[in-house]
Amino acid sequence: MVVVRRAALEIRREEDMVRVRRSVRQWADELGFGLVDQTKLVTAASELSRNALVHGGGGTVVFEALEDGPRRGLRLTFTDEGPGIPDVELALSDGYTTGSGLGFGLGGAKRLVNEFSIESRRGAGTRVVMTRWK
Amino acid sequence: MANGRLAQVLERHRAQLSSDWIREQTADGVLRDTRIDEAELRGQCDEFLALLVRATLEGGTNVSGPAFAPVRDMLERMARWRGERGFTPSQTALFVLSLKKPIFSRIRVDFEREPGALFQEIWRATELIDSLALLTTEAFQRGREAVIARQQAEMLELSTPVVKLWEGILALPLIGTLDSARTQTVMETLLQRVVETGSEIVIIDITGVPTVDTLVAQHLLKTVSAARLMGVECIISGVRPQIAQTIVHLGVALSDVITKANLADAFKLALSKRGMGIGARTGGV
Numbered sequence: 001m002v003v004v005r006r007a008a009l010e011i012r013r014e015e016d017m018v019r020v021r022r023s024v025r026q027w028a029d030e031l032g033f034g035l036v037d038q039t040k041l042v043t044a045a046s047e048l049s050r051n052a053l054v055h056g057g058g059g060t061v062v063f064e065a066l067e068d069g070p071r072r073g074l075r076l077t078f079t080d081e082g083p084g085i086p087d088v089e090l091a092l093s094d095g096y097t098t099g100s101g102l103g104f105g106l107g108g109a110k111r112l113v114n115e116f117s118i119e120s121r122r123g124a125g126t127r128v129v130m131t132r133w134k
Numbered sequence: 135m136a137n138g139r140l141a142q143v144l145e146r147h148r149a150q151l152s153s154d155w156i157r158e159q160t161a162d163g164v165l166r167d168t169r170i171d172e173a174e175l176r177g178q179c180d181e182f183l184a185l186l187v188r189a190t191l192e193g194g195t196n197v198s199g200p201a202f203a204p205v206r207d208m209l210e211r212m213a214r215w216r217g218e219r220g221f222t223p224s225q226t227a228l229f230v231l232s233l234k235k236p237i238f239s240r241i242r243v244d245f246e247r248e249p250g251a252l253f254q255e256i257w258r259a260t261e262l263i264d265s266l267a268l269l270t271t272e273a274f275q276r277g278r279e280a281v282i283a284r285q286q287a288e289m290l291e292l293s294t295p296v297v298k299l300w301e302g303i304l305a306l307p308l309i310g311t312l313d314s315a316r317t318q319t320v321m322e323t324l325l326q327r328v329v330e331t332g333s334e335i336v337i338i339d340i341t342g343v344p345t346v347d348t349l350v351a352q353h354l355l356k357t358v359s360a361a362r363l364m365g366v367e368c369i370i371s372g373v374r375p376q377i378a379q380t381i382v383h384l385g386v387a388l389s390d391v392i393t394k395a396n397l398a399d400a401f402k403l404a405l406s407k408r409g410m411g412i413g414a415r416t417g418g419v
């Protein structure tokens with residue numbers, strides 16, 4: 001598998017999320033994803049960037065266009081230096097929130113992509129990596 | 135200092151450079167459709183050249199150094215100003231880029247007998263102008279983003295119209311991002327207006343909302359239940375197939391809410407509901 005293109009965006013303010021969504025749509029479109037897949041990717045990215053902003057105090061997202069033989073994919077990595085997620089399993093369960101949300105963001109994002117992983121420790125920030133293949 | 139030579143060229147030929155530069159910018163009609171008149175342009179050019187001469191005398195061609203701070207400030211202002219008046223990025227960058235040719239001509243004349251120096255100074259001038267053009271483009275970009283962010287904020291706050299479709303049936307065509315901190319307040323204000331008109335059914339059309347994630351869904355759900363408490367029934371329209379599929383995967387239950395793919399279907403449903411509503415009420419008397 002090779003990374004054919006890479007870029008990064010900051011997520012510091014609400015406006016940044018608009019930019020992240022717009023870029024994800026553009027990258028997905030350029031990689032040949034159809035409308036449904038684009039919408040899924042944009043929505044998942046929206047969830048993770050808001051988590052990075054709201055729960056993680058801001059962070060970054062790295063975009064990577066992937067090629068694996070004939071397959072093409074988009075990998076997005078969200079990183080923040082926030083308080084971390086003490087219990088990842090719990091955070092992933094639907095309806096669990098420590099804020100005022102619905103608590104469907106993490107689990108929902110996971111269901112919208114093909115590969116999904118969370119690395120997080122209390123006090124050490126959070127990194128979420130997700131990939132969708134075409 | 136070798137640095138000083140380019141600065142001297144700029145200083146010595148300032149007046150000539152200014153008029154050549156303005157001619158460059160107005161010649162090929164690039165700025166034709168833009169709202170800038172010649173006096174305004176001349177003012178900007180003279181101011182910029184004065185700042186540039188001082189900056190290069192003090193700081194050579196290091197555009198990120200302290201000597202160039204006034205130049206950077208001016209480019210920032212100019213780029214934002216042009217961005218807000220609808221100049222394209224290339225029309226904005228042209229301001230700086232079109233200075234290249236006039237400077238090159240002056241250097242050629244001044245260093246006619248020194249080919250080594252001629253090359254050296256042309257090279258310096260190229261570097262200088264290109265880095266200034268890059269600064270301009272970046273500033274333009276920042277300006278555009280500020281404008282877009284403002285428009286988006288304004289859109290939701292100001293221009294969500296309340297459209298009366300039929301007696302007792304209103305439509306709220308939402309346009310823009312629906313996930314800002316203000317969204318809930320905006321929605322409640324809109325609902326208040328709906329209630330004031332004495333309507334019973336409101337169709338919230340999300341065709342103009344590009345992304346429906348959990349927060350947007352939450353806003354919609356809250357709005358629907360707030361409306362219920364006020365005695366108003368909501369139908370959500372504009373739920374395109376790709377959005378419907380995505381919501382299913384998100385897992386957010388919109389099952390309590392009536393959703394339709396488009397406004398026409400929602401309106402049809404509203405009409406029939408309204409018919410039933412009237413019937414039921416008459417029956418109940």
Ligand SMILES: Nc1ncnc2c1ncn2[C@@H]1O[C@H](COP(=O)(O)OP(=O)(O)OP(=O)(O)O)[C@@H](O)[C@H]1O
Nearest residue numbers: 051055056084091097098101102103104105106348
């Ligand atoms: N980047 C992060 N840093 C720290 N905690 C996080 C992060 N992302 C998620 N969490 C924790 O996991 C919980 C669940 O996240 P999830 O996105 O599923 O729900 P939510 O953000 O609370 O609400 P929403 O449904 O609006 O997304 C959060 O409430 C928060 O406690």
Ligand SMILES: [Mg+2]
Nearest residue numbers: 047051105106
């Ligand atoms: Mg969330």
